[in-house]
Amino acid sequence: MVLILSLSLLGSVPLNPLLLLPDSVEVTVINRIDGATIESLHFLLPESTTIEEAFIDHPIPVGDSAHVTLPFRYISRVVIGTDRMGNYRRALIAFNPQGDTLSFSRADKEFGGFFDVILGSELYFIRNVTTVPITAVYLRADTLAERNILGSNPLLTNESIFLWMDADSAWVRAVDIEGNSSATLPIQKSREYGANSFRISDFVEPAEPVRAGEIRVISGLNGGEITGIEVYPVVDEPFYLNLEQDPLMLWDQLTIRCPGEVEYLICYDSMNRSFSIDTTDPETDAFIVDWWHLDFDFSFPDRRR
Amino acid sequence: MFDWLSPLVFVQTLARVAVVWLAFYGAGKVLRKPLRIDAVFPLLPSELLGLLAFVILAVPLSLLGIMNRTVCPMILVLMAIPGTLFTYGALRDRFPLPKPKLLTIVFGAFMLFVLLLNFTNAFMPNLAFDDPLVTYAVQPDRWLNAGRVFWLEETTFSGFPLLYEMTAVWPAAISSDRINQLSVLQVFQMSMLVLAVFRGVSLMRVGRKLRLPAAVIVFLTTSIYTWCSMAKTDTMALLFGTMALAAAVRQRENDFQGSPLSSWLFMGLTLATKQTAVLILAPFLLYSWGAFLRYSLKWKLLALLALATAPGAFAVRTMLKTGSPTYPFYPVTSMVREGWELNRPPENTIVNTRSSYLYEHKNFPMAKHVGIFFAYMEGNVLLLIAGIATALILKRWGDLYLVLPVLAYSALAIIAFWPPWWGAKYSIPLYPFIALLGAKLLSRSRAGVWIAAFLVIPSFIIPGFIAVAGDPKPFSYRTTVAESVLRGGWKSESGYGMWLSTPEGMTHMWANTALPPETVILSLHEEKRYFFDGTVIVGWRHPIAQRLYQENSLEEELEILKYLRVDYVGIHRENPAVLDQERSLQILDHIGTGELLEPVMIVDGGYLLCRFNPE
Numbered sequence: 076m077v078l079i080l081s082l083s084l085l086g087s088v089p090l091n092p093l094l095l096l097p098d099s100v101e102v103t104v105i106n107r108i109d110g111a112t113i114e115s116l117h118f119l120l121p122e123s124t125t126i127e128e129a130f131i132d133h134p135i136p137v138g139d140s141a142h143v144t145l146p147f148r149y150i151s152r153v154v155i156g157t158d159r160m161g162n163y164r165r166a167l168i169a170f171n172p173q174g175d176t177l178s179f180s181r182a183d184k185e186f187g188g189f190f191d192v193i194l195g196s197e198l199y200f201i202r203n204v205t206t207v208p209i210t211a212v213y214l215r216a217d218t219l220a221e222r223n224i225l226g227s228n229p230l231l232t233n234e235s236i237f238l239w240m241d242a243d244s245a246w247v248r249a250v251d252i253e254g255n256s257s258a259t260l261p262i263q264k265s266r267e268y269g270a271n272s273f274r275i276s277d278f279v280e281p282a283e284p285v286r287a288g289e290i291r292v293i294s295g296l297n298g299g300e301i302t303g304i305e306v307y308p309v310v311d312e313p314f315y316l317n318l319e320q321d322p323l324m325l326w327d328q329l330t331i332r333c334p335g336e337v338e339y340l341i342c343y344d345s346m347n348r349s350f351s352i353d354t355t356d357p358e359t360d361a362f363i364v365d366w367w368h369l370d371f372d373f374s375f376p377d378r379r380r
Numbered sequence: 381m382f383d384w385l386s387p388l389v390f391v392q393t394l395a396r397v398a399v400v401w402l403a404f405y406g407a408g409k410v411l412r413k414p415l416r417i418d419a420v421f422p423l424l425p426s427e428l429l430g431l432l433a434f435v436i437l438a439v440p441l442s443l444l445g446i447m448n449r450t451v452c453p454m455i456l457v458l459m460a461i462p463g464t465l466f467t468y469g470a471l472r473d474r475f476p477l478p479k480p481k482l483l484t485i486v487f488g489a490f491m492l493f494v495l496l497l498n499f500t501n502a503f504m505p506n507l508a509f510d511d512p513l514v515t516y517a518v519q520p521d522r523w524l525n526a527g528r529v530f531w532l533e534e535t536t537f538s539g540f541p542l543l544y545e546m547t548a549v550w551p552a553a554i555s556s557d558r559i560n561q562l563s564v565l566q567v568f569q570m571s572m573l574v575l576a577v578f579r580g581v582s583l584m585r586v587g588r589k590l591r592l593p594a595a596v597i598v599f600l601t602t603s604i605y606t607w608c609s610m611a612k613t614d615t616m617a618l619l620f621g622t623m624a625l626a627a628a629v630r631q632r633e634n635d636f637q638g639s640p641l642s643s644w645l646f647m648g649l650t651l652a653t654k655q656t657a658v659l660i661l662a663p664f665l666l667y668s669w670g671a672f673l674r675y676s677l678k679w680k681l682l683a684l685l686a687l688a689t690a691p692g693a694f695a696v697r698t699m700l701k702t703g704s705p706t707y708p709f710y711p712v713t714s715m716v717r718e719g720w721e722l723n724r725p726p727e728n729t730i731v732n733t734r735s736s737y738l739y740e741h742k743n744f745p746m747a748k749h750v751g752i753f754f755a756y757m758e759g760n761v762l763l764l765i766a767g768i769a770t771a772l773i774l775k776r777w778g779d780l781y782l783v784l785p786v787l788a789y790s791a792l793a794i795i796a797f798w799p800p801w802w803g804a805k806y807s808i809p810l811y812p813f814i815a816l817l818g819a820k821l822l823s824r825s826r827a828g829v830w831i832a833a834f835l836v837i838p839s840f841i842i843p844g845f846i847a848v849a850g851d852p853k854p855f856s857y858r859t860t861v862a863e864s865v866l867r868g869g870w871k872s873e874s875g876y877g878m879w880l881s882t883p884e885g886m887t888h889m890w891a892n893t894a895l896p897p898e899t900v901i902l903s904l905h906e907e908k909r910y911f912f913d914g915t916v917i918v919g920w921r922h923p924i925a926q927r928l929y930q931e932n933s934l935e936e937e938l939e940i941l942k943y944l945r946v947d948y949v950g951i952h953r954e955n956p957a958v959l960d961q962e963r964s965l966q967i968l969d970h971i972g973t974g975e976l977l978e979p980v981m982i983v984d985g986g987y988l989l990c991r992f993n994p995e
Contacts, residue, residue: 109966182962186971187979188954188986210973227972231953231982252973348893366981371889373558375449376525376897376913 100147100170104131105140107180108157112136115156116143117193117239124198124266126154126191126239134158147172154191155179160226162191188234192224195241200265202235202272206295206365207325208252209273212236215259216245238262249273252297253325276359278326284360288334291361294323296344301364303343304329309336319345328361341370384559386868390503393560397567400551401575403456404430406463421686423627423642425579426466430459432649435546442528449524452553483833487592490836494599495574500862501853502570502609505562507881512611513910514918517565519545520552521910531701534915536708536722536923539701541694543652544613558911565611573599573608573812576619580816583626585633587823593832594819597759598812600836602843602853607808617654618809620646624660625813628667629782629820640679643668644686652690655709656806659792663785663810725929727959728920734802742801753790753800753807755849759839760815766831767821779821786814804850881911883985887950888912890981891989895948901989902941903950904957904965917944934966938976938994941967946992949977953988 106113113135117126129143145153147170155163163183185191194214203209208229215221219242229252230236249257257277265271275295285291294301300322307313316331322345323329339353342364350368355361372379383389408426411417411433417424437455441447480488506512515537523529529546532538551568555561577598581591598604608615624646631640647664650657672683695705702708703717711722730736744752754761764786771779789810797803822828842848844855860874870878881889884906891901892912899914902925909916919925928940941949949967951957962968970976977990 107963109969180960180963181965181968182957182960184962184968186951186954186956186962186968187988208973208979227975229973229979231979231988366890366894367983369890369893371911372893373889373911375557377449378557 097147097172099144100172101174102143102145102170103140103174103176104135104143104155105176105178106135106137107178108137108163109181110137111157111159113141113155113157113179115193117154117156117191118145118150119152119154120146121149121151123151124264125196126193126198127196145170152191153177154193155183156193161185161228162193164191187228187231189237190225190228190230190235191237191239193239194219194224195239197239197241197264198266199238199240199245199262200235200267200271201238201247201262202269203230203232203249204269204272205249205251205275205278206232206363206367207297208232209249210252211250213248213250214238214240214245215247216240216242218242219245247271247273249277251278251325255326274358275326275356275363279328279359280326282328282330285330288332289330290333290337290340290355291328291330291359292323292340292342293328293356293359293361293363294325295363295365296350297325297366299344299346299348300324301327301342302345304331305341305343306331306333307338307340308333309338311335323364342368384505384563385865385870387866389560389563390500390865393503393563393567394499396554396564397551397571399456399460399554400568401427401571402463402467403459403550404428404434404463406430406459406461406466407433409466410462418638420639421642421645422638423583423623423630424645427575428579428623430463431547434550435543438529438546438549442523445527447523447529447549448527449553452524452550456550456554481589483589483829484592487596487833487836491592491596491599494596497858497862498573498599498605498609499567499570500865501605501858502566503563503865504566504609504861504879505559506566506610506879507562507885508879509610510907512562512565513885513908515540516545516612517548517552517562518910520548520565521558521561523549524553525913534909534917534922536921539698539707540655541652541691543649543690543694544616544654547616548611562611562910566609569608569611569615572615572619573604576615576622577812577816580622580626580812581819583623583630584816584820585630586816586819587828589829590819590823590832593829593836594763594815596836597763597832597839598815600839600843601758601760601811602848603756603758603805603808603850604811605853605858606851607805613654614805614808617650617657617660618812620650620653621657621660621809622812622816624650624664625667625785625810626816628664629817631671632667640671640675641682641686644683648687648690650809651687652694654809655706656797657809659789659796659806660809662792663789666785666788667782720923722923723926723930725920725926725961725964727929727957727961731958734799739799739802742799744799744801749798749800750794752849753794753804756800756804756807757811757814758843758848759835760811760818762835762839763815763818763822763832765818766835767818770825770828770831771821774824776821776824779824782817782821786810786817801850882906882908883952883983883987884908884950885911886983886985887981887987887989888916890983891948894981899947900945901948901950902944902946902992905952906950906987916950917946928967929961929964931964932966934970937965937967941992942994948980949990949992951988951990953982953986 116129116131118129119126129145131141131143135141150168153165162185163179164185165183208231210229211223212225213221214224245262246259247262248259255278257273262271279293302319302322304316305313339351340362342350349370350364351370352362352368356363405427408430411429412426417429438447515535522532548565551564552561555564577595624643627643627646630636631643650660698707699705702720704711704715708722768783793807794800797806819832822832857876860871860876864871885908888911897913901916902919903916904919907918917925919928928937956962956968967976976993978993979988980991981989
């Protein structure tokens, strides 16, 4: 206690409670990202849906550093923009009130899961809930000409874009891994995960609702073609549809007459891999064939079919 | 309903393991006389003699390329026939059994109940835990696929002593698929525990009335319940370790006649099973050294030969391949051949070293560390304490000397496997011996049986309903597993989750169906490979792939991947490598459509498989 009081008198430790929590803190940002210059730094405070920019007085080349002033608060996320594609981020940061250092390297890259796209400050949350990777997302807004906001790293299933921009209205359109374009989606400001989502229905041709005595199958399988479907009704005998002459390609759909309830389907692709599906997609009422329904083969190699 | 989770498959799996033991027993009985085993290894039971015979038989079968899932089961079934007849004969000789006392009936029934809990747990294939799916279950699986024992190039663990793996070939051969293979191997582990306990009490001549309570206490132990249900080497080390120490104690006793080689053979088999079991050498030598010095030169040499032959064979094999007999852990660096040098990335060392700064929050005071080590033993250490107390009260100082090697082992194990919250599990092979030693000392007292019976209560109540030092497996969990197996579906209303696979495990299951079998996957961090027929190279473990994590240009990284013939790279999508390891992996800047690493499949949990496009 005596030591602390002594140090306090010397000014080393501020004991005045009003000085314990400064409004802002000076942070040294160090660039250790190979071949990239840091051009911007944005930060997000807890519970906020607005991202803010911290002023960097000069671009930071590799190995160099710069000072930025950030609010002295717990920070949810710091996002670094560089002169190369792709952002770098650091999450859940509590700075030292005496000043701190943030060093960015490849380890901080946004490798996936979600990507920040910073064109403004308000959050638009976009999610891929289709079964295939999305390779481009075209954004059009009142103040922006159409542009692809995704880099070469695709938006995989259940991954998201945190799009930050200032616009009253905007539209997005996705392109999947096989080059199919989705319907245009008007988007709204949101932090809700499902609010702005690319769905299977955005990629398939609109069709009549599934009627009684019918089932519908949609191929959500990229890089594969469905060449046969085995239908297992609850009551009747199973039957097989041979599609070798006209296989189902990605987003193709097929309506099959089937009186009575269907328990499950087994679909086969051209490499004789099977996909068992026992539930329908609530949005399209269709059985969706995708890579997640691939039937795993646990047999030993010499007993493979 | 799962087709692998049913009472029928459970019984079928038990029956398959029984066939293996009957075959071992049959072979042992047949070979016993012609090989004059009673003269050389009098304490070697027939089923373990048969086990060794089957391990040796694997060598010519392997050379002929017929060590497969057709030939091996045929041999097992054929040898199980004499095994069944010998077993019938042995049981018939024991009848009529003396009328059991009430205490025997009570403990007998309780033990059967506890064994049901243990065997149902062992039956549930563990798809999450790494070790069996990295190497222990992989080696026998791949050997059976190929029809021969071979050095699995993709894993440095091929350098381990492989006695367990060569034994596991036999139970693995009579399984029906990869999932069932895990069940069979796990049940085989639990059966080895039962054998260790009952052969152990017999060897150590634990008083008959104390045998059942002691066995119950061992079977109730949480860490035994957990680790002896995994398809890995621990239980075989436990079996041979228990036999080695029990035989050494037996050979110290005045009335022991005949060759003293049995204990040395068991100790050698322990060393040929698990590298970390080397610490059991300490108590073994403390028990055996005095007698050893009194042997003639011939017996001394034979004892050393019995000790060294089995581990030596594996060490020579490893040395011929890599240069160092102790590869991959603690290799003699100067002996390691070019291309086999290991340079584990520092980040992985930090993560895997439990005394590193990452685990500072578990930097307990020394007393707590020691407490954790002994608390892991649960009822086993209670039995030992009761045994020590009995020896002190009865002033049997010779008995106290029997305890000293266990204490010496404990001190060594605490140091070698520091910190104990992580390393205590490496001492499991000694738990049955500790319990049996306690029971042996207790059996000197007339009240011993009642004390042992009383100790069953805390051994059941505390880990079952209150607390344990390690990963808890309360009674409610154990009954949930048993009930789920016996009713053929997981009892989800219990609130407990069933063992599910991990994201990388699911990726391998997917890849095994979706990709050609000659595919090579490089995994930057995760280690499993069991479910994928192709090759899985674990970057930070593999001597060539480890170079990726050093300072390289992108071109050099690509050369390494091409040299390893990598087709796909597996990573965690959001955080591809541990700590800041991504800094040295330039290729991670090239994930994308049409890029060097093109995302192909992501599974729940965010594990990503990328196609490697070198051109």
